[in-house]
Amino acid sequence: MSLESITNVLVVGVGGQGVVLASNILCEIAARAGFDVKKSEIHGMSQRGGVVTSHVRFGPKVYGSLIASQQTDALLGFEAAESLRFAHEVKPGGAMFASTQKIKPPTGGGLKAAKYPEDALEQAAKICKGTLVPVEAHKIAVELGNARLSNTILLGALSTSLDIDQDIWVETIKKMVPPKTIELNVQAFERGRQVVADFDVAVK
Amino acid sequence: MSSNKVLLFGNEAIAHGAREAGVYFASAYPGTPSTEILEIFSKFPGIYAKWSPNEKVALEVGIGASLTGTRTLVTMKHVGVNVAMDPLMTFTYTGVVGGFVLVSADDPEMHSSQNEQDNRILGKFAKIPILEPSDSQEAHDFTIFGYELSERFSTPVMLRETTRIAHAKGLVELGEWSEPKRGEAFERDTERFVMMPIYARKRHTIVEQRSIDLHRFSNEWEGNRLELADTKVGFITGGIAYQYIKELMPDASFLKIGMPWPFPDQKAKQLAEHVDRVIVVEELEPFLEEEARLAGIACEGKAYFSREGELNLDRVTAGLAKAGIDVPAPPEPVQAGEVLSRPPVLCAGCPHRGINMALKKINADVYGDIGCYTLAALPPLGSLHTCFCMGASIGNAIGSSLAAINPKHGQVAVIGDSTFLHSGLTGLVDLYYSQANATVVIVDNSITAMTGGQHHPATGHDLMGNHAPQVSLERIIEAIGIEHIVTLDTYDYDKALEQLKGAVQYEGPSVVIARQACALFPSKKRPQPYVVLEDCNACAACFRIGCPAIFPSETEFHKKKPKAVIDPDACTGCTLCSQVCPIDVIVPLEQKEVKA
Numbered sequence: 001m002s003l004e005s006i007t008n009v010l011v012v013g014v015g016g017q018g019v020v021l022a023s024n025i026l027c028e029i030a031a032r033a034g035f036d037v038k039k040s041e042i043h044g045m046s047q048r049g050g051v052v053t054s055h056v057r058f059g060p061k062v063y064g065s066l067i068a069s070q071q072t073d074a075l076l077g078f079e080a081a082e083s084l085r086f087a088h089e090v091k092p093g094g095a096m097f098a099s100t101q102k103i104k105p106p107t108g109g110g111l112k113a114a115k116y117p118e119d120a121l122e123q124a125a126k127i128c129k130g131t132l133v134p135v136e137a138h139k140i141a142v143e144l145g146n147a148r149l150s151n152t153i154l155l156g157a158l159s160t161s162l163d164i165d166q167d168i169w170v171e172t173i174k175k176m177v178p179p180k181t182i183e184l185n186v187q188a189f190e191r192g193r194q195v196v197a198d199f200d201v202a203v204k
Numbered sequence: 205m206s207s208n209k210v211l212l213f214g215n216e217a218i219a220h221g222a223r224e225a226g227v228y229f230a231s232a233y234p235g236t237p238s239t240e241i242l243e244i245f246s247k248f249p250g251i252y253a254k255w256s257p258n259e260k261v262a263l264e265v266g267i268g269a270s271l272t273g274t275r276t277l278v279t280m281k282h283v284g285v286n287v288a289m290d291p292l293m294t295f296t297y298t299g300v301v302g303g304f305v306l307v308s309a310d311d312p313e314m315h316s317s318q319n320e321q322d323n324r325i326l327g328k329f330a331k332i333p334i335l336e337p338s339d340s341q342e343a344h345d346f347t348i349f350g351y352e353l354s355e356r357f358s359t360p361v362m363l364r365e366t367t368r369i370a371h372a373k374g375l376v377e378l379g380e381w382s383e384p385k386r387g388e389a390f391e392r393d394t395e396r397f398v399m400m401p402i403y404a405r406k407r408h409t410i411v412e413q414r415s416i417d418l419h420r421f422s423n424e425w426e427g428n429r430l431e432l433a434d435t436k437v438g439f440i441t442g443g444i445a446y447q448y449i450k451e452l453m454p455d456a457s458f459l460k461i462g463m464p465w466p467f468p469d470q471k472a473k474q475l476a477e478h479v480d481r482v483i484v485v486e487e488l489e490p491f492l493e494e495e496a497r498l499a500g501i502a503c504e505g506k507a508y509f510s511r512e513g514e515l516n517l518d519r520v521t522a523g524l525a526k527a528g529i530d531v532p533a534p535p536e537p538v539q540a541g542e543v544l545s546r547p548p549v550l551c552a553g554c555p556h557r558g559i560n561m562a563l564k565k566i567n568a569d570v571y572g573d574i575g576c577y578t579l580a581a582l583p584p585l586g587s588l589h590t591c592f593c594m595g596a597s598i599g600n601a602i603g604s605s606l607a608a609i610n611p612k613h614g615q616v617a618v619i620g621d622s623t624f625l626h627s628g629l630t631g632l633v634d635l636y637y638s639q640a641n642a643t644v645v646i647v648d649n650s651i652t653a654m655t656g657g658q659h660h661p662a663t664g665h666d667l668m669g670n671h672a673p674q675v676s677l678e679r680i681i682e683a684i685g686i687e688h689i690v691t692l693d694t695y696d697y698d699k700a701l702e703q704l705k706g707a708v709q710y711e712g713p714s715v716v717i718a719r720q721a722c723a724l725f726p727s728k729k730r731p732q733p734y735v736v737l738e739d740c741n742a743c744a745a746c747f748r749i750g751c752p753a754i755f756p757s758e759t760e761f762h763k764k765k766p767k768a769v770i771d772p773d774a775c776t777g778c779t780l781c782s783q784v785c786p787i788d789v790i791v792p793l794e795q796k797e798v799k800a
Contacts, residue, residue: 014546024211024373027211027373028211031209031211031375036375037211037373037374037375038339038372038373038374039211039372039373039374040368040371040372040373041371041372042315049546049548049549049752050546050548051546062374063447063448063450063451064444064447064448064451064516064517065368065372065373065374065444065447066368066516066517067517068516068517068518068521068534069517069518069534069535069537070534070535070538071517071535081542081544084541084542084544085540085541085543085544086540086541087540087541088538088539088540088541091535104755105544105545105546105547105752106549106750106751106752106753106754106755116544117541117542117544120541120542123541123542124541127538127539127540127541
């Protein structure tokens, strides 16, 4: 079996954004699609505001749970500067779906505030060897009436690049979100897919 | 995917395995990356699970349960095993009655630990068999097998996992639950359970024979698996390292180790006979490599792979290339995007902030301990100056104040409530006994916060979700004999500062209980965030408290310096920034609206 048969998805963001939940949903989707799945997470000591990365790998047989450098097929970025930090991990022909949301680190008081890269996604697009699709996930989520929906919007965008039946995505999301929010989440998922469709049209 | 498989973290898999094995009794002290095992196990019906004040007590409690014939699980992080070594080193002599598995959750790379010791060495030191899973399925299976092994050889068993197993998900095929195995009563057996010299000598003989028997068993057990294929190179490897090598070198020969000790030397010899070259791949110490060498096997290992940190595909690829093995070269390193630093900070509303601001203000020498408050060592607070292990702060402060000719500053130990009950009590007895001129500040946030909010004997709740008797810190401290005891509210800054000063200036031992509940457990989200008024003069005093809810404005400036702005979603309304603001322009949202 070759390594090429494994799909590597890297999910990145900041603590509190829902990176862990999104990667859990993705794992369930891949498992329901009949794949072997492994996932590993790295987050720092702080409860909130630290860098969070989640590695999801699926295929006929998966050994390690960590993705090797520059072997990411799809990167899902919840925060612009974090997408920039990991853009080089996308392999040629891969894709990244990057939320335009910006979360600035606390100043650290007497320290000089870290300069936030305002053009993070433009820089990321230059570094990324695949396609970068910016997703105004936060804005769309607020339009839909709940900022927490960014998560599902990003999953919708991601779903366009992975070879898993759309019904499995929708059914799994329905099962894993709070019952009251099922309808909104399905809408959010569709909006995420639409962002990619619109992007593809614009590029052509 | 077959429908009976579920996605589980290694720690979830261990909890399920224990339940399937019929474990009735479980005890632990929380510690990353072990904590979730008991949190999950405690929710199963028909079992008993408890937090103990520290790992030594957890192990002793577990021994008591095993002596009744009850199947028992005890879990802890790697450094917790250091605390529990004393009873473990003698429990290995008496052996078990009910099956006993000790989970040691090691943390290569120190994701959340003060060192990265390799506890396979401690398992061997205690002469107990070690099982090491390499994924969630094995974490489940080896846990169940651990109980058979434990009872068959009358030995405690160490199940050693690492962060990459504990906190990684994989598919697990679960089995049926069996009836929890609970013993009827403790049966006396003086020669076996009273480890005084005349009996301990006899038990030592039994331990040595057991080691020989276990060694034979290790060579037979299918969990130590020979995968004989290509004859050029054979790998001896286990745990997560096996997965990396297997992925990179699927056609190579392997001895996949499930039981690092006793080492299956006969199987290793079979591998060596099959291949031209044996390479050992393992994280941290050359444990398997040394075992293989002791068995007379020519092998290589740490010459190519670091003793530091954890392995991953890149590091293993680099090690194999160094060993001259033909592996696909990794891609050329590329320039990463501009890296934005996101250092860990105390949460918005964290009660440790106020007391550390006060400690910084009085410029005390602060001997720190293990907990969220260790973050106060970092800027902008920078108010904590040592961190060794659980409970070390008090001893450090005593020794320093007794030994130094002329301490420059106040001598203060800072220790959390859970850490104080874990191993600060004996230090405090020593403080009173030695009458050292030091102050112990117990930063009491009424929870074990750093590991995610676990209860302890002073919170009034237990692991099973019941109310529990609540230990009183004040009464313990009084009973020890400490005369100067102050309880303060860390949200009331000026008063807290005066109370702290009083205690530090007091000649002799003093204790400050800095009490305010954790901002997260239970959540302190308040309806009333604070806001900064337009009159802000950009003095930056509020920036220096290091609150992640306060930012420099991007649009509002005073003399070219950014004014402060508070994120209303993050603000918990703790009021500390308002208290340090010299011109009183940080006010509750309601007050601003009135002014407007």
